[in-house]
Amino acid sequence: xxxxxxxxxxxxxxxxxxxxxxxxxxxxxxxxxxxxxxxxxxxxxxxxxxxxxxxxxxxxx
Numbered sequence: 001x002x003x004x005x006x007x008x009x010x011x012x013x014x015x016x017x018x019x020x021x022x023x024x025x026x027x028x029x030x031x032x033x034x035x036x037x038x039x040x041x042x043x044x045x046x047x048x049x050x051x052x053x054x055x056x057x058x059x060x061x
Contacts, residue, residue, distance in 0.1 A: 004044030008037045 012033060016025045025032040 001041060001044055004040040005037070007044075008040040011036070011040075 012024045017023050021027050025036065
């Protein structure tokens with residue numbers, strides 16, 4: 001979750017303004033940064049779950 005939040009923050013500060021969406025994508029709308037953060041959290045949770053399962057499969061205890 002911390003990594004996903006960091007990736008979201010970096011995305012809000014660099015590519016969003018460069019694409020014309022404004023700082024934190026506020027030119028798109030006020031809900032844009034919130035929804036993008038939630039999507040980053042979902043992606044981070046899925047990625048972490050998959051990584052955890054793969055780690056258990058490769059190193060059974």
